[in-house]
Amino acid sequence: MTRSRMVGAxxxxxxxxxxxxxxxxxxxxxxxxxxxxxxxGTLNAAIGGEPDQLDPHRTSAYYSFQVLENVYxxxxxxxxxxxxxxxxxxxxxxxxxxxxxTFTLREGVRFSDGSPLTSEDVVYSYERIISxxxxxxxxxxxxxxxxxxxxxxxxxxLTKPTPNLLASLGGFKGVAIVEKxxxxxxxxxxxxxxxxxxxxxxxxxxxxxxxxxxxxxxxxKPTLDGVRFTFVKDPTVALQNLRGGEVQWTDxxxxxxxxxxxxxxxxxxxxxxxxxxxxxLALNEGRKPYDDVNVRRAxxxxxxxxxxxxxxxxxQATVNQTAIPKGSSWHFExxxxxxxxxxxxxxxxxxxVSGLTLDLMVTTEYPETVSAAQxxxxxxKDVGITVKIRTLDFAQWLDEQGRGAFDAFLLGWLGNIDxxxxxxxxxxxxxxxxxxxxxxxAVDRLLDAGRTETDPAARKRTYDQAAKQIVDDASYIYLYNxxxxxxxxxxxxxxxxxxxxxxxxxxxxxxx
Amino acid sequence: MxxxxxxxxxxxxxxxxxxxxxxFLLLQLVPGDPxxxxxxxxxxxxxxxxxxxxxxxxxxxxxxxxxxxxxALTGDLGVSFRSGQPVTTIVLERLPATLSLAVTAVLLALLxxxxxxxxxxxxxxxxxxxxxxxxxxxxxSVPDFWMGIMGILLFAxxxxxxxxxxxxxxxxxxxxxxxxxxxxxxxxxxVTASILTRFIRSSVLEVLAEDYVRTxxxxxxxxxxxxxxxxLRNALIPVVTVVAVQLASLVGGxxxxxxxxxxxGVGRLTYDAxxxxxxxxxxxxxxFVAALFLLMNLLVDVLYARLDPRIGLR
Numbered sequence: 076m077t078r079s080r081m082v083g084a085x086x087x088x089x090x091x092x093x094x095x096x097x098x099x100x101x102x103x104x105x106x107x108x109x110x111x112x113x114x115x116g117t118l119n120a121a122i123g124g125e126p127d128q129l130d131p132h133r134t135s136a137y138y139s140f141q142v143l144e145n146v147y148x149x150x151x152x153x154x155x156x157x158x159x160x161x162x163x164x165x166x167x168x169x170x171x172x173x174x175x176x177t178f179t180l181r182e183g184v185r186f187s188d189g190s191p192l193t194s195e196d197v198v199y200s201y202e203r204i205i206s207x208x209x210x211x212x213x214x215x216x217x218x219x220x221x222x223x224x225x226x227x228x229x230x231x232x233l234t235k236p237t238p239n240l241l242a243s244l245g246g247f248k249g250v251a252i253v254e255k256x257x258x259x260x261x262x263x264x265x266x267x268x269x270x271x272x273x274x275x276x277x278x279x280x281x282x283x284x285x286x287x288x289x290x291x292x293x294x295x296k297p298t299l300d301g302v303r304f305t306f307v308k309d310p311t312v313a314l315q316n317l318r319g320g321e322v323q324w325t326d327x328x329x330x331x332x333x334x335x336x337x338x339x340x341x342x343x344x345x346x347x348x349x350x351x352x353x354x355x356l357a358l359n360e361g362r363k364p365y366d367d368v369n370v371r372r373a374x375x376x377x378x379x380x381x382x383x384x385x386x387x388x389x390x391q392a393t394v395n396q397t398a399i400p401k402g403s404s405w406h407f408e409x410x411x412x413x414x415x416x417x418x419x420x421x422x423x424x425x426x427x428v429s430g431l432t433l434d435l436m437v438t439t440e441y442p443e444t445v446s447a448a449q450x451x452x453x454x455x456k457d458v459g460i461t462v463k464i465r466t467l468d469f470a471q472w473l474d475e476q477g478r479g480a481f482d483a484f485l486l487g488w489l490g491n492i493d494x495x496x497x498x499x500x501x502x503x504x505x506x507x508x509x510x511x512x513x514x515x516x517a518v519d520r521l522l523d524a525g526r527t528e529t530d531p532a533a534r535k536r537t538y539d540q541a542a543k544q545i546v547d548d549a550s551y552i553y554l555y556n557x558x559x560x561x562x563x564x565x566x567x568x569x570x571x572x573x574x575x576x577x578x579x580x581x582x583x584x585x586x587x
Numbered sequence: 588m589x590x591x592x593x594x595x596x597x598x599x600x601x602x603x604x605x606x607x608x609x610x611f612l613l614l615q616l617v618p619g620d621p622x623x624x625x626x627x628x629x630x631x632x633x634x635x636x637x638x639x640x641x642x643x644x645x646x647x648x649x650x651x652x653x654x655x656x657x658x659a660l661t662g663d664l665g666v667s668f669r670s671g672q673p674v675t676t677i678v679l680e681r682l683p684a685t686l687s688l689a690v691t692a693v694l695l696a697l698l699x700x701x702x703x704x705x706x707x708x709x710x711x712x713x714x715x716x717x718x719x720x721x722x723x724x725x726x727x728s729v730p731d732f733w734m735g736i737m738g739i740l741l742f743a744x745x746x747x748x749x750x751x752x753x754x755x756x757x758x759x760x761x762x763x764x765x766x767x768x769x770x771x772x773x774x775x776x777x778v779t780a781s782i783l784t785r786f787i788r789s790s791v792l793e794v795l796a797e798d799y800v801r802t803x804x805x806x807x808x809x810x811x812x813x814x815x816x817x818x819l820r821n822a823l824i825p826v827v828t829v830v831a832v833q834l835a836s837l838v839g840g841x842x843x844x845x846x847x848x849x850x851x852g853v854g855r856l857t858y859d860a861x862x863x864x865x866x867x868x869x870x871x872x873x874x875f876v877a878a879l880f881l882l883m884n885l886l887v888d889v890l891y892a893r894l895d896p897r898i899g900l901r
Contacts, residue, residue, distance in 0.1 A: 125859065127669035127863065128671060133671075135627030135629075135630075207637065208634045210627070213630060213634070264670055264672065280677060281680075281855055305849060306849055308846050308847075308849065309752075315739055315740075315751035316750075316752060316753070469862070470619025470623070473619070489628070
């Protein structure tokens with residue numbers, strides 16, 4: 076069934092509501108200002124590590140995207156509720172057959188170096204990702220061509236209907252619009268040029284990245300003069316920096332202190348929000364006895380998720396038995412597994428399994444997997460399963476995962492928006508990240524259908540069915556959605572914690 | 588003398604060549620695929636293959652090694668897998684921070700170890716001697732990162748005198764550099780100070796037992812003059828060696844402290860490169876540190892020969 080839907084009309088309303096008029100902001104510069112709100116200043120932010128590089132199409136590190144979020148724009152971008160809204164594109168229409176999307180670009184947008192950003196730059200950026208097979212090229216699987224009939228129009232032609240195209244083109248800054256000359260000179264690695272609210276002004280390797288306000292920005296001008304990101308690996312040290320006033324913002328807080336800081340942080344505000352990340356236990360179905368659904372279900376019944384979340388995240392998480400958290404419009408309420416060791420033992424008996432030893436692989440890259448593993452080992456001991464925990468560094472962990480050399484592993488998937496991102500690559504037979512060798516033809520059919528179903532209600536039903544089957548089969552045993560936890564000093568105003576972990580400083584002011 | 592130095596330099600080149608080979612082979616044994624680490628959690632097979640090819644990791648090992656050595660001979664250590672920046676540039680950018688930390692740590696260590704070592708040797712068996720021995724036992728037993736964290740909690744947290752972490756270049760603002768360097772340098776310098784205290788003590792004791800010291804005393808020279816003029820001059824010769832070796836090892840080895848204090852030096856670079864399996868950077872950093880070690884050793888030998896006429900350079 077195809078129903079032409081004029082998304083543009085809806086968007087026009089959204090735009091009117093958002094009062095999107097570029098360049099109508101009053102520029103409050105520091106001249107003659109005696110301090111107080113909007114007096115500019117530089118915000119110091121401590122992040123947990125250093126970006127590997129600043130080319131948005133080539134990096135995969137969250138540290139890079141924390142910086143690049145403030146430097147680059149995408150065609151569309153997720154709002155606070157993660158619905159895709161306008162950014163460089165102000166409106167878009169879809170053809171009746173759903174195979175052609177036409178985007179209208181904002182007029183007069185400039186890169187931070189002053190050169191104009193046109194539809195040619197959008198075409199260049201997408202073609203770079205596709206032709207060089209860069210990290211995000213999988214998002215363009217159904218894209219046949221990207222063309223620029225005029226400077227403010229971009230046409231994306233598809234091989235089949237792609238209802239999640241907006242999430243693919245704007246979910247995060249990995250699909251940002253870059254400047255050709257900046258790419259060709261190689262400067263993009265350390266001095267990227269974007270059209271976002273701030274521009275990279277300096278980069279001291281190993282120490283910090285300095286951003287300054289982009290005066291060519293098309294949106295409301297940021298009040299901050301700049302943002303300085305420093306790289307502090309140790310959360311205790313990062314918190315000391317925040318308390319001592321060396322930094323005014325950090326997301327690297329010691330988890331065991333978060334609850335106390337929220338209660339009584341003194342000069343520090345700590346806020347958290349449920350994230351769209353999920354953490355899970357995967358059992359290797361390519362190995363006996365984990366190919367038996369009863370064994371997997373037994374393990375799902377043996378786990379006490381509350382205790383696991385408490386140990387791993389000190390309560391900074393919400394337990395969940397499916398992937399998509401409450402609060403997302405794609406959430407499906409389904410929790411068939413209560414903590415029931417008797418039921419677990421009975422299922423193991425049914426499967427004829429006794430005296431099982433399970434090899435569980437975790438990584439120091441994500442310390443929460445190490446703590447969760449200890450608790451899981453204790454809980455599984457209750458039902459007669461001996462857990463051998465293997466703690467590896469991440470590079471080695473990835474190797475073992477790729478080779479299928481594990482009985483079970485713990486990990487999370489981060490920054491998901493569309494349900495396809497939550498389920499397809501992990502549970503479709505033979506998909507890229509289906510390392511645990513799950514295969515169910517019914518689920519395959521549902522996941523394939525969800526990719527092309529354009530009616531939102533029907534699409535929701537499809538993913539609900541897929542989610543239910545995946546949980547019943549215990550393909551992944553879902554554990555919890557962690558909170559995004561960030562802290563900032565009382566001087567910072569206008570900052571909002573976002574569930575997709577995007578760090579946006581464009582609306583932030585600093586009282587000095 | 589010149590011939591000696593030239594021969595040693597030539598030997599150094601051979602050693603460095605060996606270092607590249609050993610590091611290269613070790614990296615092959617270390618599990619972990621740099622391409623996987625670089626790509627993070629979402630990509631497809633095509634992307635993986637493309638990046639592998641771009642990094643040159645799809646070529647046979649022998650070809651990879653030969654091209655690396657070939658380029659290295661021209662001073663080109665390749666580019667980082669992660670950032671695409673030239674390795675030489677990356678390492679050189681990080682050297683000043685590490686050098687300033689290592690030199691400060693060694694100077695602080697000497698400031699403590701020299702008087703303590705000499706006094707406890709001259710007054711061997713006294714209460715001060717015992718205290719010095721307890722101090723150096725404590726210093727070598729306590730891990731430097733623990734000292735670092737305690738320092739941060741006390742001086743940055745409770746007292747608020749010093750910044751908890753971060754770096755300001757010495758050339759940019761000496762005062763702010765000093766306030767940032769104190770804590771990490773103290774944490775590192777404590778171990779060095781303990782080692783040096785013991786070494787200076789035993790070295791001075793050894794010289795005190797020499798015949799010429801007894802001669803000097805028999806001539807009726809005052810004890811202080813004996814110690815200063817005869818004992819120290821000779822006792823410090825071996826100490827120079829230890830200081831130089833300590834300095835060299837700090838330049839290559841302050842990894843944990845640099846990570847803890849967010850100090851942008853070679854140690855932290857090495858740590859990050861290991862985590863990311865960034866082979867070119869890791870090889871480059873090891874090569875730099877090894878070269879520095881060899882250079883330091885050469886300098887020490889030359890200095891030694893100058894200080895102690897009994898030693899000839901052959």
